Amino acid sequence: MEAGKFGKIKMMQLPRYVLVGHGVLEEVAAVCKRLKLSGVALVVTGSTTRHVAGEGVLEMLADSGYDCGLVEVRSASTESVEKVKSVAEECRATFMIAVGGGKVIDVAKVASCVLDVPFISVPTIASHDGIASPRASIKDKGVNTSVAAQAPLAIIADTKIIAEAPHRFLAAGCGDIISNYTAVMDWRLAHRLKNAEFSSYAAALSEMTAKMIMERSKEIKPNLEESAWIVVKALVSSGVAISIAGSSAPASGAEHKFSHALDMIAPKPALHGEQCGVGAIMMSYLHGAEWKYVRDALRNVGAPTNAKELGIKDEYIIEALVQAHKINPERYTILGDTGLTYEAAERLATITEVI
Ligand SMILES: [Zn+2]
Numbered sequence: 001m002e003a004g005k006f007g008k009i010k011m012m013q014l015p016r017y018v019l020v021g022h023g024v025l026e027e028v029a030a031v032c033k034r035l036k037l038s039g040v041a042l043v044v045t046g047s048t049t050r051h052v053a054g055e056g057v058l059e060m061l062a063d064s065g066y067d068c069g070l071v072e073v074r075s076a077s078t079e080s081v082e083k084v085k086s087v088a089e090e091c092r093a094t095f096m097i098a099v100g101g102g103k104v105i106d107v108a109k110v111a112s113c114v115l116d117v118p119f120i121s122v123p124t125i126a127s128h129d130g131i132a133s134p135r136a137s138i139k140d141k142g143v144n145t146s147v148a149a150q151a152p153l154a155i156i157a158d159t160k161i162i163a164e165a166p167h168r169f170l171a172a173g174c175g176d177i178i179s180n181y182t183a184v185m186d187w188r189l190a191h192r193l194k195n196a197e198f199s200s201y202a203a204a205l206s207e208m209t210a211k212m213i214m215e216r217s218k219e220i221k222p223n224l225e226e227s228a229w230i231v232v233k234a235l236v237s238s239g240v241a242i243s244i245a246g247s248s249a250p251a252s253g254a255e256h257k258f259s260h261a262l263d264m265i266a267p268k269p270a271l272h273g274e275q276c277g278v279g280a281i282m283m284s285y286l287h288g289a290e291w292k293y294v295r296d297a298l299r300n301v302g303a304p305t306n307a308k309e310l311g312i313k314d315e316y317i318i319e320a321l322v323q324a325h326k327i328n329p330e331r332y333t334i335l336g337d338t339g340l341t342y343e344a345a346e347r348l349a350t351i352t353e354v355i
């Protein structure tokens with residue numbers, strides 16, 4: 001590039017309609033019409049969520065004149081993506097509607113992207129920021145991988161349905177949002193030390209979602225629709241921050257590496273957001289930040305704050321801390337290139353009262 005000439009290019013893919021609130025599920029067909037979607041809708045749903053909302057969505061679409069298909073998925077794996085793809089091709093789907101939890105949304109996100117058709121995200125729980133982000137977590141031969149897919153064309157998040165789901169999911173969603181606090185610290189560090197590409201807008205938005213949930217942590221309670229409202233808005237903003245950055249960096253740092261390491265090491269891992277929350281307590285300590293504030297916020301929302309509450313043995317926590325830096329090594333974090341020694345990991349988990 002010639003000196004002094006401006007040559008930057010950036011592309012962002014963002015959702016076009018975001019509908020959050022009481023009873024908005026009823027609007028699903030109206031949103032499809034507003035988006036000028038025509039042809040065949042494939043409803044992608046789970047075995048439980050099918051009864052909660054999947055079949056209801058199918059009916060509403062059929063009543064509005066859409067030809068529809070329905071496919072049930074049980075796991076976020078390459079096999080599920082293949083299954084959805086083949087059903088979509090069979091019924092000549094022109095768009096997909098993912099009605100369910102994170103797994104269902106991730107599978108529809110990837111399958112729709114491969115087939116080059118739009119998808120609408122209809123979360124029935126709010127357990128992580130994948131409900132709005134352009135990235136998906138898919139298991140390939142048993143190994144979890146984060147893949148770039150597409151952002152949903154619309155998000156329809158009915159707080160009535162989300163508030164009725166077990167509180168554990170909403171608390172996990174808070175954990176995923178609170179972990180943005182350490183993710184942004186890591187991102188800034190990577191920018192300063194490794195010249196990693198950095199977006200101040202994405203960082204500010206992501207950081208704000210974490211701070212808001214921590215500040216309002218006492219308002220997040222079970223069976224309270226207002227709580228679902230607060231968390232869903234933060235998750236959508238977090239997903240948008242990822243879209244703005246064009247990478248998961250604003251919402252995924254060392255605490256996510258720790259969670260991914262636990263997924264591989266622990267025989268029975270906890271929920272993604274639960275593990276990321278506990279990781280954020282420990283990474284805050286490493287950053288010299290307010291780890292107790294992070295811990296108390298997680299406690300207030302009813303999310304786990306230690307190994308026992310995660311249902312994971314201490315030894316797996318330490319091992320995950322030692323191994324974490326090896327996950328996605330291109331992303332530089334507070335764990336550095338060489339990670340923690342066993343002794344340092346044990347001390348970190350002990351000081352922060354995780355073990
Ligand atoms: Zn996450």
